[in-house]
Amino acid sequence: QQPVQSPQAxxxxxxxxxxxxxxxxxxxxxxxxxxxxxxxxxxxxxILLKGGEQKGHEKISxxxxxxxxxxxxxxxxxxLSYSGTYFCGTGGGSxxxxxxxxxxxxxxxx
Amino acid sequence: xxxxxxxxxxxxxxxxxxxxxxxxxxxxxxxMYWYRQDPGHGLRLIHYSYGVKDTDKGEVSDxxxxxxxxxxxxxxxxxxxxxxxxxxxxxxxxxxxxxxxQYFGPGTRLLVL
Numbered sequence: 001q002q003p004v005q006s007p008q009a010x011x012x013x014x015x016x017x018x019x020x021x022x023x024x025x026x027x028x029x030x031x032x033x034x035x036x037x038x039x040x041x042x043x044x045x046x047i048l049l050k051g052g053e054q055k056g057h058e059k060i061s062x063x064x065x066x067x068x069x070x071x072x073x074x075x076x077x078x079x080l081s082y083s084g085t086y087f088c089g090t091g092g093g094s095x096x097x098x099x100x101x102x103x104x105x106x107x108x109x110x
Numbered sequence: 111x112x113x114x115x116x117x118x119x120x121x122x123x124x125x126x127x128x129x130x131x132x133x134x135x136x137x138x139x140x141x142m143y144w145y146r147q148d149p150g151h152g153l154r155l156i157h158y159s160y161g162v163k164d165t166d167k168g169e170v171s172d173x174x175x176x177x178x179x180x181x182x183x184x185x186x187x188x189x190x191x192x193x194x195x196x197x198x199x200x201x202x203x204x205x206x207x208x209x210x211x212q213y214f215g216p217g218t219r220l221l222v223l
Contacts, residue, residue: 002152030209032211032212034212034214040216040217041200041214041215041216041217042153042200042214043214044211044212044213047209047210047211049209055211087152087153089153089212091209097143097155097158097168098155098212099155099169100145100152100153100154101152102150102151102152103152
């Protein structure tokens with residue numbers, strides 16, 4: 001079951017904040033966040049694991065609500081370089097593979 | 111950068127022809143994945159490998175096969191290409207399944223006419 005991301009797209013001015021949500025219909029063990037710029041490969045941002053462990057980018061924060069099967073990515077004081085499409089990938093057990101959402105397109109304007 | 115290369119980077123082929131895409135990594139990662147990316151669908155898993163000669167199907171495996179004879183190489187074959195397989199294909203690797211970072215290759219753009 002593909003996780004649902006919201007919003008599908010968002011436009012910001014430099015310095016504004018944004019929140020991107022990722023919701024699953026099944027129990028989650030891990031949530032991954034990646035950013036992809038046009039024509040490039042996805043790049044790792046963060047992993048959140050069941051139990052509270054986080055690994056990732058120092059300037060980007062995220063939350064993982066295991067009970068609600070949701071994760072949110074917080075982008076504060078956005079910069080032009082934050083533009084791109086953000087994907088969440090969810091894993092349902094300690095083994096197994098990720099299932100990616102359809103992505104959220106973020107555009108940061110000067 | 112996990113030292114992942116994909117070849118070819120771009121390919122145009124005709125319906126019905128076989129096509130093989132190669133993914134090569136230099137990090138000795140155990141897990142390797144093939145995804146396809148299409149507008150409106152995100153990244154969808156085609157096949158994956160958890161070791162040499164150990165492979166399994168993903169959610170969109172029909173029409174594709176894979177092989178992994180060496181740790182560093184993971185091949186994706188379209189036995190008889192169709193227009194619906196026009197896509198961008200990404201290879202990814204990781205050390206330990208879903209609890210570690212997936213590193214993506216640069217992608218292969220495939221156009222099937």
